[in-house]
Amino acid sequence: MPSGLAFPVIDPVAFSIGPFAIRWYALAYVAGLLGGWFYAKRLAARADLWMPSPQPKPADIDDLIVWVALGVVLGGRTGYVLFYNLKAYLAHPLEIFAVWRGGMSFHGGFLGAALAIVLFARSRGLSALTILDLASTVAPIGLFFGRIANFINGELWGRPAPDFPYAVVFPHAGPVPRHPSQLYEAFAEGLLLFLVMAVAVRAFGFRRPGLVGGIFLLGYALARIACEFFREPDEQLGFLFGGSVPLLGGGITMGMLLSVPMAVAGIVAIWLAARGATRAQATTEPA
Template sequence: MLNYPEIDPVAFSLGSLKVHWYGIMYLLGFAAAWQLAMVRARKGVGPCRPEQVEDLIVYGAMGVILGGRFGYVLFYHFDRFLEDPVWLLRVWEGGMSFHGGMLGVIVALYVYARKINAPFFAVTDFVAPLVPIGLGFGRLGNFIGQELWGRATDVPWAMVFPNDPLALARHPSQLYQALLEGLVLFAILFWFSAKPRPRMATSGLFLLLYGSFRFLVEFVREPDSHIGFDVMGWMTRGQLLSLPMIIGGLALLVWAYKKSNNRS
């Protein structure tokens, strides 16, 4: 068993204001995505000019934050929302959902694509390789914050999280996700998008791979205590929400290459 590297979730304080590592990870993710987007835009990759990248990041950030909060409330705590609708607006109490954030980003990119008069899927293909950077940083933030940990296990790299009331040795599933959803997904999408591909193909590959990685990691990630398992006594809410991504990503890939072959 490995020792959990106890890191204070609060990076530093400014008077009464506490700056958490999780928030810093979000900022690092947006900053890294911004830099990569600028590099790609200067090379003429995608529909965005360098001077349009700033707006792209702002739109994406708004989609992540608003969609992530709405998704967390509606997908995971809808009963609490019904009891206290104003809780939706109390974002400082924490709670974000990737699947909600993704829907928020889709809406934001649709608005952005109309603003710059570019095809929607041309914009999503440009953005898809940028997303894993933020995902990787976000999962590291989860690890530092001791949240979304894994199920109990006896593997040699299991960890006991100090905040765990049961003090069980668990999978460090946040690190699994940081590796798969961050590093591996970024490497594949960056390689795939480095060459001309049919429109929608990069977006489809992102959906397919993220959905698959998330579905697999959910087998070792602790289900939400207030939800448990949704379907057949083993499928979690995260797996249920990932299925449409897997199916939709595969459909986009098939459609993209079918259209490309028909044009050829």
Template sequence: MLNDIYQSLDPVALTLGPLQIRWYGLAYIFGFILAGLLLVHLSRRWKLKMSEDSIYTVLMCIVLGIILGARIGYCLFYGDGYYLAHPLKILAINEGGMSFHGGLLGVLIGGFVASRITHVPFATLTDLGAVMAPLGLFLGRCANFVNGELWGGPTDLPWGVVFGGVAGNMPRHPSQLYEAVLEGLVLFAILYCLARRNPPHPRGTYIGTFLLGYGVFRFLIEFIRQPDAQIGYLLGDWFTMGQLLSLPLVVAGVALLIYARVKKLPQQGEPEGE
């Protein structure tokens, strides 16, 4: 049944003359819209003092950080030297290639810039971003499924999907959907339940939970996800690049949760007088 659904999907959502609007691009757009709505909701629920200008500034920094970080991260982590030899191809986002780990680094840099501009504590902005992130991950992984990319290894399970092309004609794990559920829906449910507390948990709690949860889920799913062909397995065919990049996230997540529990710093908005 799942294979039938996939075969009926078209990566192009809408065609307007020479312009093609793809589901992958729409996933980014809707993800940013949901992030903006959730940012407004949480800032009010947590009783943070954030002006409209500050919210727009934070969103703009997040958008730029994700797009630039995800693209540059893919070129560095998964390009296997190709983009060093063809630097102009870095700009060819329409050809695909975005990295979560690069996007995470980019959004942290963007959050730091936004913190300096708005004077909202960096840790509070990262906590807000952590609650928003799983929704974007859910949409992005669903778009990966529609595109027939980042598929899993062969399987004889009844929900295996024949992706065709480079993936061949054997049924494979729809690992994109596994990630959509775990990294997206499950992680969002956990973080949103934590975010409903008033007053909110101390600074570092939400970003720590996100990094820990994402790192664990991604590490486990990588066991059944087909590694990138240009890289394959690493360290004696034991680990994928995704697993190696996720291990530091688990460590950072645990460290941040310990930091939040020890310091117990309250969430804060803009300082008085701003």
């Protein structure tokens, strides 16, 4: 009978201050935002990466992080409600506000953050495309810490893998050893994509608005789709279709489906930026 590796029992509460419990999941958000803020400030300070695009000031980055944090939280929660569990929340609408019980969608958080960045850029007379490029460069930091937090919480586990030597028996997923898909995503969507983005910025800077952001969109979509082959689909959704096609590894999941438009948008953004079609936008953004 397959045994698998024992799940490392880690208290989801990192520490407590009086009646307030500080969870690893919350710390992951803080680490991602602070790490992204620090890296973004370093990139924003390098004039050679920006010309002829408007270069943000250090104070702009300080304010931007607040806008992005609100966009991620509100968009992530809204996306989870709409994409993953709408029926349940329609039956119990007050549960929408119980964010401490979990339930965030990356794709929703991405849309929320993108909207916040566009509004922020327009309020400061900056190029929305170049600020989106900057945010895309630092986004893998938050993705890495978020997936590590998923693993610590023992949630979003992988598909059964009884013959895989490093499969893990998750405490809430039954006795079957499963892929530690959270760690796969931390590597692919976090570390690997961070390196890809760092190389892209070094090569292109933010001089071709939309190019770096397009690389992120395409890179994340490919990484997420690949990891979805190892991740168990959400229980309330299951496989959307193709569950009987062996080539699909069990079927198409919501994560795969939502990543397809990201990949298409990324390809279009890269193509437009490579042709120089977005440069005028970056130099004439209204104040």
